[in-house]
Amino acid sequence: MLTRIISAAVLIPIALVLVYLGGFLYLIGVLALSVLGALEMHKLLEKMGCQDMKTFLLSGAVLIPVLFCYQPAWLPNFFFLFVLSGLLINLSQYPEAGFKDLGINFLSVLYVSFGFGHFVLLRNMEQGMLLVAYALVVIWLTDAAAYFVGSAIGKRPFYRQISPKKSLEGAVGGLVFGALGAVLFCVVVSRFLPLENKTLLILLSPFLSAAGQAGDLFESSVKRQAGVKDSSKLIPGHGGILDRMDSALIVIPLLYHLLSLFKNIFA
Secondary structure (H helix, E strand, C coil): CHHHHHHHHHHHHHHHHHHHHCHHHHHHHHHHHHHHHHHHHHHHHHHCCCCCCHHHHHHHHHHHHHHHHHCHHHHHHHHHHHHHHHHHHHHHCCCCCCHHHHHHHHHHHHHHHHHHHHHHHHHCCCCHHHHHHHHHHHHHHHHHHHHHHHHHHCCCEEECCCEEEEEHHHHHHHHHHHHHHHHHHHHHHHHHCCCCCHHHHHHHHHHHHHHHHHHHHHHHHHHHHHCCCCCCCCECCCECHHHHHCCHHHHHHHHHHHHHHHHHHHC
């Protein structure tokens, strides 16, 4: 527990400083997370017995966040060429690599690289710094509350097949505190800064909290299939990058697209 708290106390301020600064330093931080996450996913796929496509994973981990940062309009062109490169890599490894291996590696790129790429897209939106901070508050409070509430009063399993230690009480506690944290964040920030779509952000918070818990469960299911407890041992007390960012890989893209959809409908 102490190791977990110390790691959080070191990493959270670094994350908040990078979110505040934005720009190139923020992109470097996102790229580091994306590459490390891709390496962890590569190891997980190896343990599942999937054919190695490490170059494909790492290329996506670097190129997609950079593209999202500087030329998001190029995405359709890049996406086709990237898929084509995956097909060629898969073909060059035939018969060791089959269609199943290509599909799994391609979905891994979508999960990791596109997930981290949305960190850049959200930060580059109007009031992006506040939006990323809001998302992190929901994620962190959901995770912390689910852990502590579950440890204190959790009795009924939430999803025994994937994560036997998670409880329904912890999940509900995470949902409640994640939503309350969003309300508090919006109220406090709006007292000092103009916060657009404040009501929408408050209404979205329970859905984002639930989505974050779904992301946690999804990553746990991947680890269970790989037969490992943690995606890596990189962060003392927390495991790997994917262990720490599993909720954010769902919440950040979801928030970005919901806000974009809202803006397109009501603009």
